[in-house]
Amino acid sequence: MVSFFRRNAKEEDVEPETEPKDIISPRYTGNYDPGNMLDAYNVEDSTLEAAKKMDSVRSEHWYDGFVRLFVWYPSFLPKEEKLLLFKIDVVLLLYVCASYFTKALDKSNITKAYNANMDVEINFTGNDLSYAKSLYSAGYIVSMGLATVFVTRPKARFMLPLLETIWGVLTFCQAAVTTSSQMFALRFLVGLAEGPIFPSVVYTIGSWYKRDEVYRRIMAFSISSSLGGMFSGFLQSAAYTNLSGKGGMSGWQWGFIIDGIFTVPIALLGFAFYPGSLDQAKNVWWLKKDDLALCRKRMLESGVKPAGKLSMSLIKRIFCRWHVHYYTAFWVLLNVVALPDGVGFDLWLKSRPDLYSIPDRENYPSIQNAVGVVAQFLLAGLADTFSPYIFLTITQVLFVISFSSLVYWDIPIGYKWFCFMIVPFDLVNQSLVSGQINRSLRRDAEERAFVIGFSDAISQVMNIWTNIVFFPTSQAPEFRNGYIASLSGALVLLFLPIAGWYGDRYDTKKFAESDLKMLDTIEADSQSTGSVEVDALAHDSDGNSLKKGAYQVSIAGSSSTSGSNASAS
Template identity: 30%
Template structure:
């Protein structure tokens, strides 16, 4: 570069025409400065000219920098129809998953004479058993039945079982129907995640998965508000208690979502018949995924299984998710409601409304931790920070001090537990990004393992009959042990294992690359 500048100066001294060359060089340098970051985005593999306007790097973007206008139009349609249904379905899923505890503290326990037993815990258990059994079955069916048919059908079926709950009068009836709800509802999470991954690029999935998960948090919160409103306005109407009306209204809310899914859900790029997508957009959707090297993963043979079970990711992330499940954090909102009810100073609407503050904390931490993790490029420190807060909360529960305000704050702040799910999912996606079979298996296995281990744990360590102190079973102390284990493992353990395994892998590659130089004869 320096020599070229000297040549220009010499030419300027002997040739008056060099002024024009200087201007051209200056213009070229100016253009290079502004186009250096956009040159790689100037045209994609499909030959589509991309948007040349490259803004400064932001902490958040909805589209990949340099996305063409045609691609933005395609993505807008996917967001409008595919993502909107995904969010609505997940909203209904968590609405129906949470409604049982709202009903329990809103008159069900007294009306049906459940008393101090563990009926609520068993309702949770039967639901979880249904989820564990139904998940693998749903994944198999999804390979032969169109998602546009299968997923809305599952939503309709589990909503029917939710509707039938309003007629229940015995605990065994609730157990059977809760199992059926879990069995049908198990299709929602893996099915929707699968379809989203078929349409969106990796760089587009993070923000949309976050929105998808947050819709479930809003569903948890809305269930409390709905039960509160029904208690004020529908108690005794039609000869039904307000808690029975909750199941009826949950069914009514699901019907428009079912119809919306049957009409607008786009299936996958390979078999879509969506009327709102042009033929070019359908072809472009397939091409976008192929550009990332994401092709069908093929058969699951012994070679693949050997690679999976020899991977460090399978064990590191499964242990993390098991620790997270064994904290029983997903049930703390129920325990919050039971504590408020046991105090005897709060009305039924207050018992349903106050715990929704946990959902607000959950929402805030999902957004905040995702931003921080992307900003610093590491998830270990974020895991550790959230784990320290959870440790404080569980320490308060274990000590169970006289201060009502301190316990109230601990319950509300425990809402931060929810951010672990998207952070762990992101960690799996990143560490297994080059192996789709490993990524899919690890994601499914860790969730199944977490669901399996928490069933006996919450049943025997956190029986609803011993709520909210769980002094007989030492439930909070057990939870505290797993919170500490979760904090240390996700904060330091996973990173340590990854560094060791990466170093060993690099060493093997380096050793295999060191071969004797060939000799020319």
């Protein structure tokens, strides 16, 4: 049996035979007398400890976090759990990374094409690039609204490969545009197809991995976007240099075609391999019943509740809690901070033809992406062991230094390069906040899915006008107003995480009793019968546990079934 409370092999060997009831552990399953003040005190202590255990990190030494950057399958895990994690990483994680890689290619290629003389050939001038980015955001928002409702449903696992196929075809179509209005229409449709992907994948990753596993997986997913942006520059540069004029097409047109060639085959593979969330993976061919049983037990131990039925009470649950308001504000500010990414450095290079050729303009932004990869690997990867708030603070301090310097603008070229290299740290913010949403909302699948999609959608609503107002192409390359806006966002983000920290403490106390009951049930049932039957534990707006169904998980791996789980109504 896999014990969530096991920190390492030695601890289990020296586990005390008895546990004093005045320091009740989460394993204690005695009957408490509500009238006894000592018991009441012990219940409060033990329930809080149980909630903390669900969100704890299995590590012993301070340097474990650095070891985990490279060792993803630690020695204290049983062999079958290591093999299961490896299987999920190879299939699920690798696929979503490949998918997001192509998404980054298809998102950033318009700026690369713009720098490769597309602006001249189709009269894509003035603020047209800003308008195209805003129309992409508009399409993104429309489709994301639908995804927040659909992502927890059984058939949602087919959504990602279907939409990726559509945006791959649209990428091909962009190579044929001859006017700016045609490009505007296609960018809107590309955004429409790409909108649900990010929130649905973040939700899916949070459905398969524990607290000390999820940040590294989201980090890998986010890094794939940086690699896509980096590779896009190399592709466009190679296309401009080697394919210009071939088949009567310009180099920027070949760039769109090559991106489409990458996208469509990966999309088609998703129909066979992508499992969706754990609730949607019942008939996935590469996961056995034993695997699903162990996955369900792992996630229940980590406090992640299965999806239930949709009901009107969902709206009340969501908007009467703090999560949606906090994370929406965070995502809006995160996107304000991220506005210069893919714009500021690229257009500054374009403004200096005396220093940088067209291939230079395509290749040098890849250095930014490489810095983003390293930053995410270190800062977001370490969040699996240490508090993510530490790394959020480090990132905002760097942003304050960078944006305040770019506001001044009249700085040496070498220092300006340094400031631009800080900009891709915005992806560190994205990785950390995505992991936090999954952990903060682990007790309610529907709320978790909605908040991920809703908060990102609202931030994209802001992007529709912030791109035009703060980073209009006509004001390139200085963008003084834009860097002031991004600096302001970074300053607020220095202090906003404090509110999230208090919110998580509040939830730990609010749901502590139901967390303890679930952990006791898992432990007692698995020891006595070899199986685990656990309440779905949906909660009403006051945090009361409502039993609407159960998961039955065979620890021996012989069978696993899931009953009907309904949200509180």
